[in-house]
Amino acid sequence: xxxxxxxxxxxxxxxxxxxxxxxxxxxxxxxxxxxxxxxxxxxxxxxxxxxxxxxxxxxxxxxxxxxxxxxxxxxxxxxxxxxxxxxxxxxxxxxxxxxxxxxxxxxxxxxxxxxxxxxxxxxxxxxxxxxxxxxxxxxxxxxxxxxxxxxxxxxxxxxxxxxxxxxxxxxxxxxxxxxxxxxxxxxxxxxxxxxxxxxxxxxxxxxxxxxxxxxxxxxxxxx
Numbered sequence: 100x101x102x103x104x105x106x107x108x109x110x111x112x113x114x115x116x117x118x119x120x121x122x123x124x125x126x127x128x129x130x131x132x133x134x135x136x137x138x139x140x141x142x143x144x145x146x147x148x149x150x151x152x153x154x155x156x157x158x159x160x161x162x163x164x165x166x167x168x169x170x171x172x173x174x175x176x177x178x179x180x181x182x183x184x185x186x187x188x189x190x191x192x193x194x195x196x197x198x199x200x201x202x203x204x205x206x207x208x209x210x211x212x213x214x215x216x217x218x219x220x221x222x223x224x225x226x227x228x229x230x231x232x233x234x235x236x237x238x239x240x241x242x243x244x245x246x247x248x249x250x251x252x253x254x255x256x257x258x259x260x261x262x263x264x265x266x267x268x269x270x271x272x273x274x275x276x277x278x279x280x281x282x283x284x285x286x287x288x289x290x291x292x293x294x295x296x297x298x299x300x301x302x303x304x305x306x307x308x309x310x311x312x313x314x315x316x317x318x319x320x321x322x
Contacts, residue, residue: 102308103127104301105176106292108284109203111152115284116160118167119292121305128167129274131281132159145195153202160210174304176211177295179287180218215300219291228290229259257283264289
């Protein structure tokens with residue numbers, strides 16, 4: 100069976116997922132699963148609404164993974180690690196946001212049983228995929244930015260990732276979600292899948308498969 104890796108950009112609102120073939124290197128499938136809050140007039144308690152949304156994601160992602168597994172061997176998975184926002188040392192998130200982030204990441208812990216998985220931070224993606232060099236000096240005070248400036252900066256970084264993925268995988272332009280606002284989530288999932296495919300662990304597994312050995316004997320803890 101063709102070896103592949105999975106890439107995920109977890110979010111309870113827009114959950115990006117990619118299946119990337121390793122031999123040859125090509126995108127097999129790409130999707131973004133979205134959920135919305137219940138209308139305010141009908142909305143239950145926030146925790147109950149998040150449970151409903153999490154269940155919807157579990158169903159969609161499980162179906163995606165099982166369809167891929169029918170004809171391919173999933174040897175590893177990669178996740179873009181979510182980060183709670185802190186500005187000037189102060190938390191800028193609510194308990195609801197923290198809960199949503201935890202639920203989104205927890206989904207994968209349940210679905211990826213026996214599949215080696217690694218998390219890449221957004222900073223690692225920018226450094227390893229985009230070749231960015233850290234400019235912040237540890238301990239140095241950064242100038243305050245408005246919410247509008249932070250959002251513009253975030254969008255610029257996401258666009259860079261999208262453009263880089265289109266350079267590496269030209270055919271992905273035909274596979275991006277039709278809704279433009281969802282492309283960034285698919286691009287992030289593809290970026291970590293790409294990093295995963297280049298990892299030492301995956302390369303060892305591929306050599307084992309090509310050499311006719313049992314890939315399962317390779318120690319996944321070295322990933």
